[in-house]
Amino acid sequence: MRPLSASQLLSLWDAGQRRHPIDRALLALALALPEEAPEGLADHPVGWREARLLALRNLTFGTQLDGYDACPRCGAMMEFSVDGNALLAELPLPAQDAVIELDGGKWRLPSSRDQALALEADNPEAVARALLERCHVDGNEPVSPAQIASLETLMEALDPAANIRLGMHCSDCGQHWDALLDVGNWFWDELGACARELLHTVHRLARAYGWPEADILALSPARRAAYLDLVG
Ligand SMILES: [Zn+2]
Numbered sequence: 001m002r003p004l005s006a007s008q009l010l011s012l013w014d015a016g017q018r019r020h021p022i023d024r025a026l027l028a029l030a031l032a033l034p035e036e037a038p039e040g041l042a043d044h045p046v047g048w049r050e051a052r053l054l055a056l057r058n059l060t061f062g063t064q065l066d067g068y069d070a071c072p073r074c075g076a077m078m079e080f081s082v083d084g085n086a087l088l089a090e091l092p093l094p095a096q097d098a099v100i101e102l103d104g105g106k107w108r109l110p111s112s113r114d115q116a117l118a119l120e121a122d123n124p125e126a127v128a129r130a131l132l133e134r135c136h137v138d139g140n141e142p143v144s145p146a147q148i149a150s151l152e153t154l155m156e157a158l159d160p161a162a163n164i165r166l167g168m169h170c171s172d173c174g175q176h177w178d179a180l181l182d183v184g185n186w187f188w189d190e191l192g193a194c195a196r197e198l199l200h201t202v203h204r205l206a207r208a209y210g211w212p213e214a215d216i217l218a219l220s221p222a223r224r225a226a227y228l229d230l231v232g
Helices: 006-016 021-032 038-043 046-061 084-089 112-118 124-135 145-158 183-209 213-218 221-231
Strands: 064-070 077-083 099-102 105-108 164-169 176-181
Touching: 006 021, 006 183, 006 213, 021 038, 021 046, 021 112, 021 183, 038 112, 046 084, 046 112, 046 183, 064 084, 064 176, 077 084, 077 164, 099 145, 105 124, 112 124, 124 145, 183 213, 183 221
Parallel strands: none
Antiparallel strands: 064 077, 099 105, 164 176
């Protein structure tokens, strides 16, 4: 995997504007993992996608993740600061053909493709049911609410990167909770900020020197910064 170049960052930001977050993540990974067949990216487990996207985000924007979450008990905003690579090291990736057994049935882990198709259902419970029915490898009988809960727990244990949790503690009231880290949102926000800065740079250098956008994006970050200084 390599970090995204300035030109790839802008293309991704542009192409991702009207896409679903799952598609944005897959577009980013297609750029970062040219050795993988693009049509196969959607078949990996969801946690694989989230972990690879976090790795790409760490490479492109640096490993530090600073954010905050509201205490569920008293509402106080609590900050967190984690190292993205240390976080990745704690998240085991499951085999693509991992199977979960429950009540004599077998399920595979949901992939991005399963997730996207299940989203066509019209409420969260129907989405969860559709997802598990798609992943039921040896039958198609409906899953009970109790089975849905058990399968979700088993899947999360096997593919923890699908729902990345950060242990939080409230210094005001003592509450402990898990904050969910939405890697896709996080990456998209950072990408947006970076794209706006790049566009601003292109605008100033193109106006000063008459260079085309592609030439400005092809400069190293150090050269772009040096020319910006000269433009003043
Ligand atoms: Zn609190």
